[in-house]
């Protein structure tokens with residue numbers, strides 16, 4: 311191997327690393343989901359009611375509600391903004407108690423998979 315080959319291959323490697331990091335960075339930034347833990351959902355109608363309410367928001371792309379694990383996940387459309395306070399108030403107004411709420415860089419599907427894996 312001559313010197314210029316080593317230099318050019320390390321350059322190719324650097325560019326590849328840059329592209330991979332860059333692409334995954336963009337993909338992560340694009341996904342925003344408001345994940346809430348909610349007390350007071352006791353039956354399928356409670357869960358359905360919250361799901362319907364969250365789906366009716368224009369910012370919403372996908373919703374996942376898990377009755378057993380008390381999780382509500384509201385995935386936002388790309389570029390849309392929705393505050394945790396707004397979601398908290400909507401859930402509270404419907405008669406439920408939000409014990410924790412945060413914005414996470416996961417899709418509703420990923421949260422669903424994680425919650426179901428928990429048992």
Ligand SMILES: [Cu+2]
Nearest residue numbers: 352353355356
């Ligand atoms: Cu109910």
